[in-house]
Amino acid sequence: QSVLTQPPSASGTPGQRVTISCSGSSSNIGSNTVNWYQQLAGTAPKLLFYSVNQRPSGVPDRFSGSKSGTSASLAISGLQSEDEADYYCAAWDDSLNGWVFGGGTKLTVL
Amino acid sequence: QLQLQESGPGLVKPSETLSLTCSVSGGSIRSSGYYWGWIRQPPGKGLEWIGSLYYGGSTYYNPSLKSRVTISVDTSRNQFSLKLSSVTAADTAVYYCARRPSGVGFDYWGQGTLVTVSS
Numbered sequence: 001q002s003v004l005t006q007p008p009s010a011s012g013t014p015g016q017r018v019t020i021s022c023s024g025s026s027s028n029i030g031s032n033t034v035n036w037y038q039q040l041a042g043t044a045p046k047l048l049f050y051s052v053n054q055r056p057s058g059v060p061d062r063f064s065g066s067k068s069g070t071s072a073s074l075a076i077s078g079l080q081s082e083d084e085a086d087y088y089c090a091a092w093d094d095s096l097n098g099w100v101f102g103g104g105t106k107l108t109v110l
Numbered sequence: 111q112l113q114l115q116e117s118g119p120g121l122v123k124p125s126e127t128l129s130l131t132c133s134v135s136g137g138s139i140r141s142s143g144y145y146w147g148w149i150r151q152p153p154g155k156g157l158e159w160i161g162s163l164y165y166g167g168s169t170y171y172n173p174s175l176k177s178r179v180t181i182s183v184d185t186s187r188n189q190f191s192l193k194l195s196s197v198t199a200a201d202t203a204v205y206y207c208a209r210r211p212s213g214v215g216f217d218y219w220g221q222g223t224l225v226t227v228s229s
Contacts, residue, residue, distance in 0.1 A: 002156060033213075035215030035216075036215075037215070037216075043221075044206055044220065044222050045149075045206070045216070045219060046219075047215045047216060047217045049215075050213075050215040050217075051214070054214075088156065088157055090157075090159075090215065096173055097173070098161075098170055098172050098173060099147075099159035100159070103156045104156040
């Protein structure tokens, strides 16, 4: 049981816009920034966003992040086949004094 | 270009201690403003943060693993290490080492190493 809650799966067709949610609490998302990671099959996770909506260099601007209260969202517009991956949200938890991850969302491009 | 590489036994017996090392190249582990951490992923499951250290400063451990985990640094070899004691089959996972700049997420990751706990 993960501290942050994500839907286990999401899907879309090429060109569509897809949103993945991440729900937490006042001790994590509610009071700290959110990071998002993309994990392609068989590879290490890759940092997609930090501080909610800051993209590391090389991450396409088709990806965007947002946060409201104790929830965060990752949006992917203009969906492409190479976006098929697992996506994880993460945040620092003040109560646990550690990093917590969501359970991950498997994105399928139909 | 910073690179991280995990190394260590791929098979550990139950009740023994899992020991892994992360070798850092292309940058110094003593650089200020960076945390160095371990994250694991059981087969087919999600990511779990194990712990992090800041060179010359604090270590932070996942409360659920804290009693069994030690993360340490060897600056002479530009490496940091993970020890997880009293392992069980539930500790079978791919173990990743990673760097996290202060205020940012884990931006550089090793390729990961699978550790299986089995007799």
